[in-house]
Amino acid sequence: VIVLGAGGGVGLAAVQLATALGARVTAVASSDEKRSTAAQYGAVSLVNHTCGDARAALREAVPDGAHAVLDPVGGDLSEPALRSLRRGGRFVTIGYASGVIPRIPLNLVLVKGIHVLGFQFQDIGPDEFARNEAELRDLLASGTVRPHIGAVYPLDQAAAALQQVAEGRAVGKIVIDLRTPSDDRSTPAKP
Template sequence: MRAAVCAAHGPPETVRIGELPSPEPGPGEVAVRVGAAAVNFPDVLLIAGRYQVSVPTPFVPGSEFAGTVIGIGPHTAGFTVGDRVAGTGMYGAFAEEVAVPAAGLTRVPEGIDDRTAAAFGVAHRTAHHTLRSVVRVEPGDDVVVLGAGGGVGLAAVQLAAHLGARVIAVASSSEKLDAATENGAHHVINHRLRPLRDALRDAVPDGAAAVIDPVGGELSEPALRSLRRGGRFVTVGFASDVIPRIPLNLVLIKGVTVQGFQFGDISAGEFDRNERELRDLLATNEIRPHIGGVYPLDDVAAALRQVADGRAVGKVVVDVSR
């Protein structure tokens, strides 16, 4: 099979397309013919050897995919050959075939294509679990979303608006802000054109209920200052590649909560509820991921570069079927 291979840690351009043996599903695993795979920022960090978990080279990058079951390993139940599925993992998705634990797969709803199914996973799950179980957003809440043009940010815009929040989208270009507006943002801010602290003071003079931050860097502190007393600041990643330093006096004075998001922190009951809600939103077409770029497998390095440089609008997808 053809696959993208990271032979040595480095920039996206170190990834090359090569021929590898087809993976054999082991006990509890399923083999999937990949139709499409989505690019996430941690893929870039993993290839660079700068992620919080290190993967020895050589390896096949890619953490999110959708496709069709082509093989069932021993002692594996719940799926049959021909089932359409989507899944996530640490690596392996940028290939024509992948073998993964069956427990990590979900069925793709009827009528949903592989590109959409692949792009809907990580970003929308992160955003929805954050909004429902960490922020606990209520209709009418003012929610500030940083990095609102990226994968997680744009998903947060969509889902917060769907939940009835008033969404203030912050991004770095008119293209990204146009996408945020199309996906439900009520107010948009280009932080390159005006100091974010001043823009947020005008947008939410009484203070925001929550900030969703997948970016970090210099935007975090002015966004934290925009919170009302008792508001929530949730950090879900550092796409800027800069971990911010937050003055704790702001947390004390404003009485706000600063919290990091991890899937493992969500209670089992709420996790299942959130997942059911997401599946229904996808199956009924109420929420669709915004796909801002599609590349063939041969151009996977270019897809990774678009995400690495912060130029992606919504999700970038590698169409392996091409």
């Protein structure tokens, strides 16, 4: 499984869940800290998409092609990831954190027999949703998966927290703590 944006909150959750399900995960992220964090949660291969050719780096990481790509990023990463799928693979679009909706060449979908899927919670039926929620609750309770809190900000620093996310510097989830007044306005609290 290739996970794009593997250092963000959705990406790190995807890395953990794919690993828990037995997948070999290739994490694609922009910084050493994000890739290192993805490795701590089970990613086996790490790809820096900001240095060089992402398509070549993915081909090297997954020479036989991936079974699936999970994409919460969109933008320029989507096509190289799509090209990294093996025949019959699945490309799951989760969102567009890059702010750019990708344009996918449909000839690749045809030639490789790829399945392109969109993921939204409202598309899951009530029975399947309840089953998935119970499985996730068990994984969380057992400690098999856990949210990665990259930083905690007091409420009066909410703008700084949002700026960190908007600039793509957030690793995992950023939490705004409504209970804690700010003591130091220059440094967010670590979890």
